[in-house]
Amino acid sequence: MANSDLASSGLTSSDLAIGVDIGGTKVLGGVVDTNGSILRTFREDTPREGGDALNRVIASVVTELLSTHKTENIGISAAGLVSSDRQTMLGAPNIKDWDGVNIAQALNKICGINSIVENDANSAAWAERVYGAGKGQENVIMITVGTGLGGAAIVDGKPLRGANGTGAEFGHMRVVPDGELCGCGIRGCYEQYASGTALVRQAKAAISQNPDSARDLLARGDGTIAGLVGSHITDAARAGDRLAIAILQNSGDWLGQGIATLAMLFDPSIVVIGGGVIDAGELLLEPARKAMMREMPFVGKHPVPEIVAAKLGNEAGLVGAADLSRN
Numbered sequence: 001m002a003n004s005d006l007a008s009s010g011l012t013s014s015d016l017a018i019g020v021d022i023g024g025t026k027v028l029g030g031v032v033d034t035n036g037s038i039l040r041t042f043r044e045d046t047p048r049e050g051g052d053a054l055n056r057v058i059a060s061v062v063t064e065l066l067s068t069h070k071t072e073n074i075g076i077s078a079a080g081l082v083s084s085d086r087q088t089m090l091g092a093p094n095i096k097d098w099d100g101v102n103i104a105q106a107l108n109k110i111c112g113i114n115s116i117v118e119n120d121a122n123s124a125a126w127a128e129r130v131y132g133a134g135k136g137q138e139n140v141i142m143i144t145v146g147t148g149l150g151g152a153a154i155v156d157g158k159p160l161r162g163a164n165g166t167g168a169e170f171g172h173m174r175v176v177p178d179g180e181l182c183g184c185g186i187r188g189c190y191e192q193y194a195s196g197t198a199l200v201r202q203a204k205a206a207i208s209q210n211p212d213s214a215r216d217l218l219a220r221g222d223g224t225i226a227g228l229v230g231s232h233i234t235d236a237a238r239a240g241d242r243l244a245i246a247i248l249q250n251s252g253d254w255l256g257q258g259i260a261t262l263a264m265l266f267d268p269s270i271v272v273i274g275g276g277v278i279d280a281g282e283l284l285l286e287p288a289r290k291a292m293m294r295e296m297p298f299v300g301k302h303p304v305p306e307i308v309a310a311k312l313g314n315e316a317g318l319v320g321a322a323d324l325s326r327n
């Protein structure tokens with residue numbers, strides 16, 4: 001919808017918002033209306049040098065979207081720790097020269113816009129809570145099972161940011177004392193047991209013990225254990241491969257064990273699972289539900305959350321950041 005169509009649609013510019021998702025390869029911006037629909041998108045490549053070059057690309061994406069849709073609501077969704085005033089990237093593990101940068105101030109300097117910055121997991125959880133699988137719920141946990149394990153909590157209708165922007169980093173909750181070493185420096189983190197990376201590591205260990213059982217699974221890649229990736233496992237499981245199903249069951253079990261703890265801490269009505277591994281659907285969710293019940297403290301004495309798949313897919317971060325900029 002062009003801006004000139006706004007009057008006839010009954011929308012005003014303050015109803016619209018722009019969300020920008022900062023990915024490893026692309027900066028994807030979109031204009032989002034109050035129904036969560038994306039009216040227009042625009043993307044540019046993420047510059048490898050990060051820092052100010054990235055700020056200029058974000059400014060360019062926003063400026064392009066503003067040329068057709070006027071709004072003052074602009075939200076940036078990025079992986080990392082974000083200050084509680086929603087301005088500064090305290091720590092961005094995947095982007096060069098962005099640590100400690102006040103993104104809101106930098107964008108204002110480049111192109112005169114006001115914006116907020118949100119953690120990508122918070123943005124996606126908010127989108128699911130307003131428009132997706134957790135629609136209308138006040139207490140929502142979202143777990144994004146991708147390369148790592150991202151976490152976000154909506155508590156009493158508000159995203160949990162914490163005092164320092166490090167709230168709800170569930171991926172680094174310790175689930176196994178002296179377990180696998182994590183990139184964060186601690187051993188035994190949740191994401192070392194329930195993530196796409198963990199899934200592949202667990203699969204490789206199972207296959208090396210019994211390579212004959214994995215002939216069909218390995219044929220989805222280059223035939224070697226080293227060539228195995230997560231999508232081979234989810235695809236093979238969906239096609240009925242017994243080994244792949246067992247590997248996913250193991251991952252789902254770990255996921256559910258962590259959810260039992262999170263359910264006691266946050267008392268959510270729903271736990272939304274997103275990220276690439278959720279392509280496995282019920283093959284992951286069913287074992288997660290069983291493990292949650294098995295490990296749930298005071299089981300039978302209190303309601304337990306539903307565990308469901310996310311609905312909004314890859315655009316959730318963009319939509320959530322846009323919507324949060326209106327609040």
Ligand SMILES: [Zn+2]
Binds near residue numbers: 183
């Ligand atoms: Zn960790």
